[in-house]
Amino acid sequence: MTAQGALRLAAAEEDRAIRLEHFRRLAELVEARIGIRLPMAKRGMVACRLQRRARELGMESVGAYCAALFEADRLEEEFPHLVNALTTNKTDFFREPVHFEFLEREALPRLLASRGAGRYRPLAAWSAACSTGPEPYTIAMVLEEFGRIKGGGFRYEVYASDIDTDALAEGLRAIYDEQLLLPVPTDMLRRYFMRSRTPNDRRVRVVPELRAAVNFWRMNLLEPDYPWSRPMDIIFCRNVLIYFDRATQQKALEGLLEYLEPGGYLFVGHSETLNGLTLPVRQVAPATYVRL
Numbered sequence: 001m002t003a004q005g006a007l008r009l010a011a012a013e014e015d016r017a018i019r020l021e022h023f024r025r026l027a028e029l030v031e032a033r034i035g036i037r038l039p040m041a042k043r044g045m046v047a048c049r050l051q052r053r054a055r056e057l058g059m060e061s062v063g064a065y066c067a068a069l070f071e072a073d074r075l076e077e078e079f080p081h082l083v084n085a086l087t088t089n090k091t092d093f094f095r096e097p098v099h100f101e102f103l104e105r106e107a108l109p110r111l112l113a114s115r116g117a118g119r120y121r122p123l124a125a126w127s128a129a130c131s132t133g134p135e136p137y138t139i140a141m142v143l144e145e146f147g148r149i150k151g152g153g154f155r156y157e158v159y160a161s162d163i164d165t166d167a168l169a170e171g172l173r174a175i176y177d178e179q180l181l182l183p184v185p186t187d188m189l190r191r192y193f194m195r196s197r198t199p200n201d202r203r204v205r206v207v208p209e210l211r212a213a214v215n216f217w218r219m220n221l222l223e224p225d226y227p228w229s230r231p232m233d234i235i236f237c238r239n240v241l242i243y244f245d246r247a248t249q250q251k252a253l254e255g256l257l258e259y260l261e262p263g264g265y266l267f268v269g270h271s272e273t274l275n276g277l278t279l280p281v282r283q284v285a286p287a288t289y290v291r292l
């Protein structure tokens with residue numbers, strides 16, 4: 001490489017890098033406000049994601065973006081976009097399928113029999129940290145199917161919240177690449193998804209009836225300003241606690257559990273554990289708890 005080429009490369013790398021001082025301030029801020037830990041090992045990933053955001057804003061580098069945040073007072077206005085850029089939204093339909101088998105076989109029959117949930121009042125299920133929607137739509141499909149088997153009259157509501165407004169907008173749109181639907185059983189595919197009329201368009205959309213059953217909201221798990229007045233029968237809080245430290249996990253779960261009926265079910269991700277936390281729950285299956 002020529003000396004000039006090496007200089008150009010070094011300059012480009014500097015544009016993409018995030019200064020240590022800026023990274024530390026960002027990490028502190030993000031952890032304090034939304035709980036997500038950003039250890040030093042994530043510095044490259046953060047720089048890469050913020051580079052994309054900087055480009056969207058027409059800025060020439062991550063350095064310019066951070067300067068705008070910290071020196072030009074644009075932090076508050078930019079914070080929601082910063083969060084959208086830094087969250088990890090990986091999700092799937094029927095992710096960790098044993099939870100949905102448990103729901104169908106154990107939780108729903110018990111909730112119906114013990115307190116008439118679904119019969120005398122709508123059964124309420126909440127996907128907290130719902131990302132782009134596959135989790136709440138999976139819950140809604142399982143509830144619909146349960147209602148079909150029970151022979152009508154079974155009512156339910158699904159709530160879905162996340163901090164990432166881009167992810168929520170995708171959830172509301174409910175349009176997915178058909179590749180994402182591989183885990184969905186064929187009969188449910190037929191009942192709950194519509195194909196595009198455009199030839200060669202590989203996307204599908206959730207049918208209007210199921211879309212209408214899912215209510216999306218922006219909510220930070222660390223700010224207990226839940227907009228619902230009624231308690232839930234079921235809460236899914238999966239694959240988000242891994243981004244928090246123990247104290248933040250405790251705080252987030254304490255807040256959620258205030259909204260879970262005694263006898264209601266809490267599902268967390270299979271790589272997450274509540275061991276060592278002090279919470280009013282009893283474990284009944286892997287990554288599955290009942291509120292005491």
Ligand SMILES: C[S@@+](CC[C@H](N)C(=O)[O-])C[C@H]1O[C@@H](n2cnc3c(N)ncnc32)[C@H](O)[C@@H]1O
Nearest residue numbers: 034087090091129131163164220221238239240
């Ligand atoms: C990996 S996704 C998990 C999605 C889904 N629960 C699943 O298991 O497939 C994690 C989600 O948590 C959300 N999240 C992260 N911190 C949050 C917070 N403080 N409050 C609410 N949502 C948060 C992210 O925006 C992201 O969509």
